[in-house]
Amino acid sequence: MVGLKKVLFVSVFLLLSAISFAEQPVIVQEFLGQVDFMRGRVTQLADAMPQSTYEWRPMDGVRSVSEVYLHVAFGNYICVTVSGGTVPEEVGFVMDFRKENNWDTQTTNKAMIMEKMNKSFDILKERIAALTEEDLNREVEAFGMKMSLRNFIISMIAHCHEHLGQSIAYARMNGVTPPWSKKDSEG
DSSP states (O other), rough: OHHHHHHHHHHHHHHHHHHHHSOOOHHHHHHHHHHHHHHHHHHHHHHHOOGGGTOOOOOTOOOOHHHHHHHHHHHHHHHEEEETTTOOOOGGGOGGGGGGHHTTTTTOOOHHEEEEEEHHHHHHHHHHHTOOOEEEEESEETTEEEEEEHHHHHHHHHHHHHHHHHHHHHHHHHHHHHHHHHHHHHH
């Protein structure tokens, strides 16, 4: 009888877990997949770039290599904040676009930047995974516009892709082949 109770308990638990996962909006599941993809590509590329390139910029007035990677983390934290989440205080993020340059220029140390990017992706994933359909339909204001949270998170993943493209161009200008391109061309 005890064995049957355990089987029933585990069965009910698994059923409720499956129902809970199924209730996660499809766009949230897709967004999380994109976050995993972006994190993999951006961090692979950041890791492939030598420390000596982190201060390089193609011309005055545009972000350096280090600033682009820190800006990706900044964008992740904007997404967390606008979506109603909170960024841990120890991260040092302030939702103030007037201080964006302070964030982007805080360090050129590759190891520190990698750590900051990875932490930002972790916090972003945790926040987005908790969103409900009701949350996604909520109106938010960002960049001087009102939009649904759903539209906002789509814009933010596009933002991350934009800076991945920028990082690829920076890498190539510095003689660095993106690691996934090497794998594709070696076959």
